[in-house]
Amino acid sequence: MSVKSCEKVEKSQVALTIEVGSAEFEAAIEKAYQKMRKKINVPGFRPGKAPRKIIEGMYGAEVFFEEAINIAFPEAYEAAVKEQELQVVGYPSVEMVGEVTKEGFTFKATTPVYPEVTLGEYKGLSAPKDEVKVTASDVDERLKQLSDRNTRLVSVEREAKEGDTAVIDFEGFLNGEPFDGGKGENHSLELGSHSFVPGFEEQVIGMKAGDEKDIDITFPEDYHADLAGKAVVFKVKVHEVKEKEVPVMDDEFAKDVSEFDTLKDLKADLKKKITEERQKEADRAFEDALMEQVAANITADVPDAMIETQARQFLDNFKMQIAQSGIPYDQYMQMTGMDEGKLLEDAKEPATRQVRMDLAVAAIIKAENLDATDEEVEAEFKRLAEQYGMDVEMVKKYLQAEQVKDQLISQKAVAVVVDSATATKPEKKTAKKAAKKAEDEAEAAEGEEKPAKKPAAKKKTTKKAETEEAPAEKDAE
Numbered sequence: 001m002s003v004k005s006c007e008k009v010e011k012s013q014v015a016l017t018i019e020v021g022s023a024e025f026e027a028a029i030e031k032a033y034q035k036m037r038k039k040i041n042v043p044g045f046r047p048g049k050a051p052r053k054i055i056e057g058m059y060g061a062e063v064f065f066e067e068a069i070n071i072a073f074p075e076a077y078e079a080a081v082k083e084q085e086l087q088v089v090g091y092p093s094v095e096m097v098g099e100v101t102k103e104g105f106t107f108k109a110t111t112p113v114y115p116e117v118t119l120g121e122y123k124g125l126s127a128p129k130d131e132v133k134v135t136a137s138d139v140d141e142r143l144k145q146l147s148d149r150n151t152r153l154v155s156v157e158r159e160a161k162e163g164d165t166a167v168i169d170f171e172g173f174l175n176g177e178p179f180d181g182g183k184g185e186n187h188s189l190e191l192g193s194h195s196f197v198p199g200f201e202e203q204v205i206g207m208k209a210g211d212e213k214d215i216d217i218t219f220p221e222d223y224h225a226d227l228a229g230k231a232v233v234f235k236v237k238v239h240e241v242k243e244k245e246v247p248v249m250d251d252e253f254a255k256d257v258s259e260f261d262t263l264k265d266l267k268a269d270l271k272k273k274i275t276e277e278r279q280k281e282a283d284r285a286f287e288d289a290l291m292e293q294v295a296a297n298i299t300a301d302v303p304d305a306m307i308e309t310q311a312r313q314f315l316d317n318f319k320m321q322i323a324q325s326g327i328p329y330d331q332y333m334q335m336t337g338m339d340e341g342k343l344l345e346d347a348k349e350p351a352t353r354q355v356r357m358d359l360a361v362a363a364i365i366k367a368e369n370l371d372a373t374d375e376e377v378e379a380e381f382k383r384l385a386e387q388y389g390m391d392v393e394m395v396k397k398y399l400q401a402e403q404v405k406d407q408l409i410s411q412k413a414v415a416v417v418v419d420s421a422t423a424t425k426p427e428k429k430t431a432k433k434a435a436k437k438a439e440d441e442a443e444a445a446e447g448e449e450k451p452a453k454k455p456a457a458k459k460k461t462t463k464k465a466e467t468e469e470a471p472a473e474k475d476a477e
Helices: 022-039 052-059 061-083 136-149 200-204 251-257 263-297 304-324 329-336 340-368 374-388 392-398 401-419 429-445
Strands: 002-009 013-020 093-101 104-112 126-128 152-155 165-174 177-190 212-218 231-245 422-424
Touching: 013 022, 013 061, 022 052, 022 061, 022 104, 052 061, 061 093, 061 104, 104 304, 126 263, 136 251, 136 263, 177 231, 200 212, 200 231, 251 263, 263 340, 263 401, 304 329, 304 340, 340 401, 374 392, 374 401
Parallel strands: 126 422
Antiparallel strands: 002 013, 013 104, 093 104, 152 231, 165 177, 165 231, 212 231
């Protein structure tokens, strides 16, 4: 193999002209013969036993060329990339140059490479940062969540009302015939949860244990195709009506749901935790706003391959989320009418931002000559082990030291930006709402159609690890 030329082209691509010599091509032809000979019929020889020369004599010397090229190409391409010290970020497009003979062949491979990045401003930036405040109503809301989790359902001998849970059997009929997915037994339905077809729960209200009733429902026009807009009848039987038994908010409640002896102490702990959570959220939002600026400030000719790879990663993450919810991905796509091609297209915008973010972080690491010591890596392993209640050696089975080191270095790069930045007061929410309202009215006046909300691809940001403790600040009163 010899590289005849190596030229930079647009979009951070490199065009390599590579020649495969006679010796390399001969070795590839021999491999092609060994692979293909069993599939070639030659009179007088058992399958796979005909000599190469006989086959070439019958079918021509070029009979193995195509397969030999497929065999020779990867090795020649990889050797050329290594020789030219290229950092490729995608698959090459290939075209043959000239004719293929026994003396070899020449091909041109155009491949995307890691772009040259020029950093813009990354120190001394500013971004708005929310001031953390926790009110008594915030604590009460958290207490209500604790109360809801400890609320019991108890049977009652009365008519069902909104907020109750009715245990029901139901079966739906379309034109007198049962339809798929329209039947359930001993189903617990919270009335007012709006988890059933509109109009169903409202008609269960007023029923009591033992009651049976036919409920007339018309499915919404945007329901799935088989039932959209159709009028159906549900036969419903109520087995039991249950109401919520809400615990009393007192010291006994605090003892039951926490390690505290008094409601006052529980409230104080909840306020502290809410403050810490909101401080972390404010810190992350501040980081994100700063790093978005850094990413926007870089100069780089980003190859399409990097964006497409990131978009595909977003889609894979989305598929994983769907799988974790217990719904098969194909079924989810069919139910929602989504198209994978559209999801990938919608993912390109956040993917572009993410790629630029990653490039910016890598450029800061290089500019600041950042690194992480073995001691820092080991300390991070210990911190993670304590956080997850695991043995350090067990954590090391799940995480490679190189991964942890890369994460620490990236965190240091973000810290360079954050530590030199200035936090400003955020715009008042009332002003934001007024501005948004004015913008919406202007768009309506101009007859503009608002872009559809992007589904699927979750935006990934380069920032401190989710487990990283945010810098401590004074608690809000």
